[in-house]
Amino acid sequence: MSSFKKTNTGSFAKASAYVSEHTQYWKNYEFPVTVKEFSTIDYIDVCPVEPHYIAVTTGPKKGAYGGKFDSSGEVLLSGSEESHIRLFNYVSRRPLLREFKGHKGPVHRVDFVYGKKQVVGFSDDYTVSLWDTPSGERVQTFGEHKDFIRAGVTSPTSEDTVISGSYDHTVKVWDARSRSSVMTFQQGSPVETLLCYPSGTLIASAGGTEIKIFDIIGGKLLSVISQHHKNITCLNFASKNSRLLSGSLDRHVKVYDLTTFKLLHSMDYPAPVMSLGIAPGDSTLVTGLLSGNSGLISFQHRSTKQVKEVTPYGLSESTKKFKFKSLKLMPGDELVTHIEKPKLASYDRQLAQFKFTKTLSTVLQYGIATKTPHVTVAVMRELIRRGGLATALAGRDTKGLIPLFRFLMKNFRNPLFQPILLEVINVLLDIYGNSFGDSKLFGLLSRLNEEVEMELEVSKIAIHLEGVIELYLNMPSRLESSPNKTTQLTSNLDKSLLSEFNKKDEDKNADKEIVNN
CATH class of the missing domain: 2.130.10.10 (YVTN repeat-like/Quinoprotein amine dehydrogenase)
Incomplete structure (x- = not known):
């Protein structure tokens, strides 16, 4: 029987910092x-x-x-x-x-x-x-x-x-x-x-x-x-x-x-x-x-510690020579090697048992969602692949939905997470679209809506900026002859971005108050 395949969290994880030989x-x-x-x-x-x-x-x-x-x-x-x-x-x-x-x-x-x-x-x-x-x-x-x-x-x-x-x-x-x-x-x-x-x-x-x-x-x-x-x-x-x-x-x-x-x-x-x-x-x-x-x-x-070489059996080289010392194989005997099962994380064990609701709740816990958000998004992707996202989201009360909204608001702007989180938001709205009578949930939903609108505005500005850069790259002589226009355009773009981000900052305190309550 083949072992359970672990959830791939590496695609969303940050690349480790390069450490030089001098360091x-x-x-x-x-x-x-x-x-x-x-x-x-x-x-x-x-x-x-x-x-x-x-x-x-x-x-x-x-x-x-x-x-x-x-x-x-x-x-x-x-x-x-x-x-x-x-x-x-x-x-x-x-x-x-x-x-x-x-x-x-x-x-x-x-x-x-x-x-x-x-x-x-x-x-x-x-x-x-x-x-x-x-x-x-x-x-x-x-x-x-x-x-x-x-x-x-x-x-x-x-x-x-x-x-x-x-x-x-x-x-x-x-x-x-x-x-x-x-x-x-x-x-x-x-x-x-x-x-x-x-x-x-x-x-x-x-x-x-x-x-x-x-x-x-x-x-x-x-x-x-x-x-x-x-x-x-x-x-x-x-x-x-x-x-x-x-x-x-x-x-x-x-x-x-x-x-x-x-x-x-x-x-x-x-x-x-x-x-x-x-x-x-x-x-x-x-x-x-x-x-x-x-x-x-x-x-x-200077440290002089040496790491002991470990064999596939988990034994050091000095201990390996004593393994099977008293065992003598007869002609025709076959030695069956012990294969250790890989240790699974709690969310992988729950996935293996098809406990989708519990799996999502596990990865939305504060320790995982805050310190390793890429793990939470990877599990959401796995639930989508298995067709179990709707099952994992359904049947949650206000207390169960607040951690999900908090995670979506905090990580939605991350371009690596955005495609997965957009699908989660769509499924969430399909299930609870007519059930947001609770004041806390309505406030969180409004805040999430503002995050989405803010991202759309930034995307529009980025598209305009991309067009401007491409224009001036294709017309280098015109760029050199009119530096004042370039400065004015850049200044206008900066002001637009600044006003949008200031609006986001003004709403942060209201968001914290809603979450705390």
């Missing part, structure tokens, strides 16, 4: 683990070597800024509110290795110099200073900025190149062999954060709502990325330096392709993003969030 990749993180901090998060850095420790520096209350690991992952460098730069061996019993004193303002960003035993500090005293690590002496000072310096990095390929970003809206490139800057770029906003590409030839600078990519070799602006609507606070590389991450006060972290500078994915957060760090291989994403006068640290680990 799937960046959504593959587990639910975040959140840690409360009692001060705002200033900077997050992830150790480049295993076990990938995470350094979080937390603003003025703790007096530490810009904590950063060196390339070996053995020492940690940080700035401070007291104008000092401190070098730590965080695994030692005596962690403080060196303290560099000389700045006259808080030091918000620090970095290690490539290929040399030197460190650099970027301070609110408008200066950038190079320090010798073994002696603790200041080697060089650059002082051309005119405001606080809150961003700075060193080149990963050159031992003499230092880059700083200031609240004076400029990004400057310094050569340690010279006392003045060798290049200046205009950001157009206070510079909050900087990144230098691994090649050492490009700079990513963030200020305001824009990220600007500057070419050091050519001395020019390459690209401007503007996807945030509030100030950008942090930048970081990901996916083996093929992706750029940006965090902002608009509570988003956005992912860009570094070759095309196109937006690939956007991640939402419950609070403004102040800093972010990501472990090698994108295994862990760490974000620092602003929560009033304190901070939150969000840890998200």
Whole structure:
């Protein structure tokens, strides 16, 4: 015996949104683990070597800024509110290795110099200073900025190149062999954060709502990325330096392709993003969030769950080998496989039993009719095909007809549903045409009549508009020579549509009152 064929609801269902491979990749993180901090998060850095420790520096209350690991992952460098730069061996019993004193303002960003035993500090005293690590002496000072310096990095390929970003809206490139800057770029906003590409030839600078990519070799602006609507606070590389991450006060972290500078994915957060760090291989994403006068640290680990492969029997591969282990077939025996019956929805079970009235009542329930109207319309289509629509509609009282009218009024304007719903309305009028003495039903019928008339008016306007468009497509020269006529015609059409829709809006309150009563 063949099984009952399920009602086809796919033809009316909305197409699922396209999900790119980039979105799937960046959504593959587990639910975040959140840690409360009692001060705002200033900077997050992830150790480049295993076990990938995470350094979080937390603003003025703790007096530490810009904590950063060196390339070996053995020492940690940080700035401070007291104008000092401190070098730590965080695994030692005596962690403080060196303290560099000389700045006259808080030091918000620090970095290690490539290929040399030197460190650099970027301070609110408008200066950038190079320090010798073994002696603790200041080697060089650059002082051309005119405001606080809150961003700075060193080149990963050159031992003499230092880059700083200031609240004076400029990004400057310094050569340690010279006392003045060798290049200046205009950001157009206070510079909050900087990144230098691994090649050492490009700079990513963030200020305001824009990220600007500057070419050091050519001395020019390459690209401007503007996807945030509030100030950008942090930048970081990901996916083996093929992706750029940006965090902002608009509570988003956005992912860009570094070759095309196109937006690939956007991640939402419950609070403004102040800093972010990501472990090698994108295994862990760490974000620092602003929560009033304190901070939150969000840890998200990449999901490693694997879906077990399921056999036709519903058993995993590890269990399948035990099935029929003790069964030995003799020559001539036949093995009968078990065929599971498909699980039917409640309305399909009622259709199979020819309970048409109950089937229609089921799909008119609030949960189905509101959340999945395409299912309700598909069942109506099936009732029409089976010749059972009149049976399903007949014999209903006022309480049974109100959900049907409510569904028709709400979904009649949908062009996908309209052919089916028109037939339902015709059958409904044939059965109850002389029985609308009830005030509630009469009010609903009048409202449904207005919906139909409104749709007819919109259809007429659409037909006229189609004719106008076709006319002007066939006469391009006339269109160019009389733009005023086109504007006037479009304006008249807009006014006609607007008046009709305003009329619909005015009647909504009356409709709600009738339905509620």
